[in-house]
Amino acid sequence: MKKILSLILALVATTTLWAYDFQSGDLYYNITSDTTVEVTSKSSSYPYNEGVTFTTATIPSTVTYNGTTYSITSIGKSAFNNCPSLTYVTIPNSVTIIGDAAFFDCYSLTSITIPSSVTSIGEIIFGTSIENWPLLGDPILTAISVEYSNPIYDSRENCNAIIETATNTLIAGCQNTIIPNSVTSIGTYAFYGCFILSSISIPNGVTSIKDYAFAACIGLSSITIPNSITSIGEGAFSGGFTIITIICEAIKVPTLESYVFYDRDISEAILYVPAESLEDYKVAEQWKDFGTILPIEELPAAVENTHNSSSTTNPKKLLRNGQVYILQDGKTYTVMGAEVK
16 A cells, blocks of 8 residues: 555645746746756645646747747646646647646546647546545546547547557546457556546456556446456555445456455445356455355346446535535445445
């Protein structure tokens, strides 16, 4: 859980340090060479962009400072982190790098297009922290696209995701992502903090789910894992409400790294597995912790017909006695996923 702990520490840091070399318009920049700059955040620690209120950001391809014109070649780490009013970003073809958490905690950002020039994308460029989710109103990111001519990344089949073309790894998704059959791996932090995601069906052909791929997807209650899966990374499904149903079609029990279902109550969940592997799942670490393990043949038709769609209602926030709670499917939860009786 080192990665999660590091992220939490970063989020609660309170010391404000200026991160930029100069400001032009609404945007802040760091000089990276005699001819290039990167877009950066207002400060170098959380909350990164406190007080920033612009709703759209049009990043130019060049910017002039002290008589020198620089090419804007990157969007730095946490550059737009915690810009709650940001709804739309225009990225120029001069940008080749998008850094880690570049658009993290951008509550209002609904769509983004990655230009053909981008050749490097960091981790958890989208997503929202558990601490800030009660501030959300409408769902966040709903559409992701990569320009067709990009040589490194793609959004094949209008999947609303970013896929690393050479490795067929889905590296960033959102609530409307449909994972293409050609994808072979779900990348680290790919769906991190996608709160509105209630169910996910992973197509056959995906062999691995990387660390924290679906971490902090607190509304995720139904998961279908294909026969092709061989390994699931650390904390892949950690953090959230009770998982109601997992359908794991893998005949050979997938290898699980540590804390795959950490901070989720799976003692009340049902795990459906191939009949010939039932006893193997019942003794396998972490899998054996499911409250009920049944053969897929006993899967109710109602579940079988709906596990590919959002079968639960979207979470809603609720204010009660000065405390924020989450209302979902007629039940009330704390923001950390504990049911309030």
